Amino acid sequence: MENPDILDKPSDGKSDGRDWVAALTQSSQSPKAAARGLSPKPAPPHLELYEKRKSVHTKRIDGPFRRFKWFVMLVTLTIYYVTPWLRWDRGPFAPDQAVLIDLAHRRFYMFDIEIWPHEFYFVAGMLIMAGIGLFLVTSAVGRAWCGYACPQTVWTDLFQHVDRFFDGDRNARMRLDKAPWGPGKIARRGSKWTVYLLISMVTGGAWILYFADAPTLFVDFFTGQADFVAYATVAILTGTTFWLGGFMREQVCIYMCPWPRIQAAMLDEKSLIVTYKDWRGEERGSLKKAEREPNRYGDCIDCKECVSVCPTGIDIREGQQIGCITCALCIDACDRVMKDIGRPRGLIDYATLEQCEAESSGEPAQPAWKALLRPRTFIYVGVWGAIGVSMLFALGTRIHTDITVSPDRNPPYMLMKDGSVRNSYTLRLRNMEARPREMEIALVGLPEGAKMWTDTIGLDAAEPRQTVEVPANETKIVRAYIVIPKGTSAEEFSFQLTSLDEQTEQDAQETTFAMPGDF
Amino acid sequence: MSDQQKSDIDEATGTEFVGHEWDGIEELNTPLPRWWLWTFYATIAWSLVYVVLYPAWPLVSSATQGVLGWSSRGELAKDIQSAEASRQEVFDQIAAIELANLPDNPALMQQAVAGGAAAFKVNCVQCHGAGAAGYKEYGYPNLNDDDWIWGGDLNEIEYTLNHGIRWDGSDETRLAYMPAFEDIFDRDQVDALANHVLSLSAKAESSAAGAELYAQNCAACHQPNGAGDPIQGAPALNDAIWLYGGDIANIRQQIKAPRHGVMPGWQNRLDPVTIKMLAAYVHSRGGGEEIEAPADVVAETDTQEIASAAEAGGDGKS
Numbered sequence: 001m002e003n004p005d006i007l008d009k010p011s012d013g014k015s016d017g018r019d020w021v022a023a024l025t026q027s028s029q030s031p032k033a034a035a036r037g038l039s040p041k042p043a044p045p046h047l048e049l050y051e052k053r054k055s056v057h058t059k060r061i062d063g064p065f066r067r068f069k070w071f072v073m074l075v076t077l078t079i080y081y082v083t084p085w086l087r088w089d090r091g092p093f094a095p096d097q098a099v100l101i102d103l104a105h106r107r108f109y110m111f112d113i114e115i116w117p118h119e120f121y122f123v124a125g126m127l128i129m130a131g132i133g134l135f136l137v138t139s140a141v142g143r144a145w146c147g148y149a150c151p152q153t154v155w156t157d158l159f160q161h162v163d164r165f166f167d168g169d170r171n172a173r174m175r176l177d178k179a180p181w182g183p184g185k186i187a188r189r190g191s192k193w194t195v196y197l198l199i200s201m202v203t204g205g206a207w208i209l210y211f212a213d214a215p216t217l218f219v220d221f222f223t224g225q226a227d228f229v230a231y232a233t234v235a236i237l238t239g240t241t242f243w244l245g246g247f248m249r250e251q252v253c254i255y256m257c258p259w260p261r262i263q264a265a266m267l268d269e270k271s272l273i274v275t276y277k278d279w280r281g282e283e284r285g286s287l288k289k290a291e292r293e294p295n296r297y298g299d300c301i302d303c304k305e306c307v308s309v310c311p312t313g314i315d316i317r318e319g320q321q322i323g324c325i326t327c328a329l330c331i332d333a334c335d336r337v338m339k340d341i342g343r344p345r346g347l348i349d350y351a352t353l354e355q356c357e358a359e360s361s362g363e364p365a366q367p368a369w370k371a372l373l374r375p376r377t378f379i380y381v382g383v384w385g386a387i388g389v390s391m392l393f394a395l396g397t398r399i400h401t402d403i404t405v406s407p408d409r410n411p412p413y414m415l416m417k418d419g420s421v422r423n424s425y426t427l428r429l430r431n432m433e434a435r436p437r438e439m440e441i442a443l444v445g446l447p448e449g450a451k452m453w454t455d456t457i458g459l460d461a462a463e464p465r466q467t468v469e470v471p472a473n474e475t476k477i478v479r480a481y482i483v484i485p486k487g488t489s490a491e492e493f494s495f496q497l498t499s500l501d502e503q504t505e506q507d508a509q510e511t512t513f514a515m516p517g518d519f
Numbered sequence: 520m521s522d523q524q525k526s527d528i529d530e531a532t533g534t535e536f537v538g539h540e541w542d543g544i545e546e547l548n549t550p551l552p553r554w555w556l557w558t559f560y561a562t563i564a565w566s567l568v569y570v571v572l573y574p575a576w577p578l579v580s581s582a583t584q585g586v587l588g589w590s591s592r593g594e595l596a597k598d599i600q601s602a603e604a605s606r607q608e609v610f611d612q613i614a615a616i617e618l619a620n621l622p623d624n625p626a627l628m629q630q631a632v633a634g635g636a637a638a639f640k641v642n643c644v645q646c647h648g649a650g651a652a653g654y655k656e657y658g659y660p661n662l663n664d665d666d667w668i669w670g671g672d673l674n675e676i677e678y679t680l681n682h683g684i685r686w687d688g689s690d691e692t693r694l695a696y697m698p699a700f701e702d703i704f705d706r707d708q709v710d711a712l713a714n715h716v717l718s719l720s721a722k723a724e725s726s727a728a729g730a731e732l733y734a735q736n737c738a739a740c741h742q743p744n745g746a747g748d749p750i751q752g753a754p755a756l757n758d759a760i761w762l763y764g765g766d767i768a769n770i771r772q773q774i775k776a777p778r779h780g781v782m783p784g785w786q787n788r789l790d791p792v793t794i795k796m797l798a799a800y801v802h803s804r805g806g807g808e809e810i811e812a813p814a815d816v817v818a819e820t821d822t823q824e825i826a827s828a829a830e831a832g833g834d835g836k837s
Contacts, residue, residue, distance in 0.1 A: 053552060
């Protein structure tokens with residue numbers, strides 16, 4: 001998008017001795033501007049109903065952003081492939097896999113943290129943090145997720161390096177694309193696609209290792225003993241990785257993914273994005289042309305390096321667009337060219353739209369990090385941090401003993417032979433420690449003589465308090481019968497659960513005792 | 520944007536406008552990616568395959584069957600079959616174990632109680648209620664309490680389940696009839712007797728006449744102290760639980776013209792494992808009694824064995 005406001009703004013300052021006013025005036029006569037009606041309309045191009053994908057062949061580039069991308073790729077891929085193999089000793093009653101999503105037993109293990117289904121609010125909190133984190137990152141640094149960390153970006157990048165390894169750099173690959181199929185091309189394509197497939201299989205294979213004990217599943221998988229679901233999952237993920245990473249690539253970003261649309265709506269004029277400074281670059285002209293007419297041409301020499309390194313194959317000089325994932329490789333490319341020809345870097349650079357406008361009217365450039373210092377960023381950081389800290393607090397102070405009580409409603413009470421009244425309850429005793437624990441159930445608030453027995457502790461052993469052993473890492477369901485003597489009555493009371501170990505954790509739940517008069 | 524309204528081509532993208540405009544926002548005639556078209560063709564191809572393989576075209580009374588012969592009803596039958604197969608092992612274990620020994624195996628007991636609860640919902644709730652609390656109005660007994668007319672240990676419950684009570688379908692059914700005293704006692708005698716019955720649980724004052732009538736006519740079955748006799752099916756009269764109600768009017772009526780409930784036996788309608796599981800479930804409702812060692816066994820075995828047997832029974836007490 002060429003912003004007319006930027007182009008038409010009168011410039012009264014000169015930042016580096018160049019005649020920007022002249023440059024801006026000239027730029028309004030560029031072919032692009034002509035399309036707005038300043039010159040005769042060109043004939044409409046022949047439009048196809050369906051558009052064939054134009055292959056993107058990225059050129060090798062080196063620079064700070066490319067190195068950052070290498071770094072992020074190394075970290076993310078390492079995390080993804082290695083994590084399931086990390087071991088973490090939790091004793092004999094819990095799995096020793098550091099990160100494990102145990103769907104069968106409904107547990108999520110992450111190092112020292114173990115999440116039970118009733119603690120799903122931790123997961124909900126993490127999702128809320130992810131949401132606010134998206135607001136934060138997008139409002140501050142634009143589509144940084146798309147550019148560096150998105151799996152589609154990381155695997156596409158990886159596959160493009162495979163392309164380069166087998167077929168050479170951009171020009172060689174374009175030549176090979178056009179070349180007729182022969183033994184050489186078949187061999188190259190075959191070996192390349194084999195490597196694609198191997199990467200895809202490793203990728204799909206790593207996924208399932210998060211859901212079961214990795215070494216066991218690994219052996220089972222290759223000896224044909226794994227569950228059908230495991231094979232199906234690996235097959236599907238291998239297929240999608242192969243297809244989306246090997247062939248669809250930027251088509252996913254441009255046509256399939258909703259993220260660019262959502263993120264585009266969250267950006268504002270104060271967000272850092274990758275921008276081409278058209279007020280400095282236009283009108284484009286080669287070095288020779290610029291030598292002949294020094295005042296006419298801007299800094300852009302139209303070498304198209306920014307286009308040839310772009311993983312989505314766009315021209316950043318056309319302005320902000322849905323295809324730009326802000327990976328900043330065009331910044332690396334342009335900076336190198338500018339260095340070679342002795343012009344200042346940053347013709348394409350991370351900048352805010354507001355900053356671009358200010359610079360185009362002659363104000364000095366500001367360091368990019370200053371764009372981060374604004375209330376919106378701080379509010380997001382504050383909210384994000386507050387949720388994180390409160391969740392950590394909840395995690396750190398939670399107890400690993402829990403009781404829930406549900407009284408029998410049919411019948412609500414039972415009259416016994418001797419005139420005493422019995423109520424029945426279903427208790428769920430949770431032992432969230434990875435070892436069996438003795439726990440004491442006590443009755444608080446019932447009249448003298450109240451006794452309790454359970455489905456495993458007989459009536460002859462009925463007492464006001466009972467000790468049960470709750471297995472490691474489990475919820476024990478206990479049916480408790482409570483009887484209060486003839487002539488007494490009760491309403492509200494609590495079951496109190498105390499772990500009989502050095503932790504002596506205590507949890508209680510209030511419930512009611514139903515009497516014949518109540519109904 | 521007035522320029523663009525006239526123009527056919529969007530300057531930024533070089534794409535044609537379709538000619539629709541909403542508040543200055545115009546629709547571009549952007550071509551679809553070609554792979555999208557191929558995806559569309561692929562879905563059509565898949566639908567053709569699907570129509571051949573699976574039930575698809577609706578006909579008058581059913582639909583085309585599909586080559587694979589798949590149906591959702593068949594899927595259900597398969598699921599039920601596999602669920603039954605997975606339960607078979609537990610069924611076999613329950614079939615093999617003596618009911619009296621079931622409480623010694625808590626895990627199996629738990630399975631039996633769960634299975635019994637399911638069978639109870641199908642076969643028993645019609646009279647005894649979903650919570651097994653019975654209906655006093657009709658004399659359907661409550662199975663949660665600790666009062667058992669015919670005995671409340673696992674074996675007695677199983678016997679009742681098999682043969683029923685006053686059920687003409689079994690020769691071994693629980694049979695007990697209390698005579699009607701309507702034509703034998705006069706009004707005052709019925710009153711005196713009813714008051715004596717209530718006095719057994721300290722709810723009324725007895726009288727010499729009432730006590731004498733009770734001793735002569737009732738104590739043989741209901742016992743002198745009113746404790747009842749499960750062997751004869753004579754209910755206890757000295758506790759807080761009354762099958763048909765414990766007020767004087769109900770007791771008077773029961774003396775004059777007793778009501779007798781009937782329970783069908785299930786031995787021919789349910790398999791032995793289900794009946795065992797039902798017995799375990801009813802026993803587990805909170806009032807089940809322990810199996811007592813019969814007197815003749817006491818005579819024959821030494822005390823240590825009795826102690827261990829009693830202990831075993833005690834462990835499994837629900």
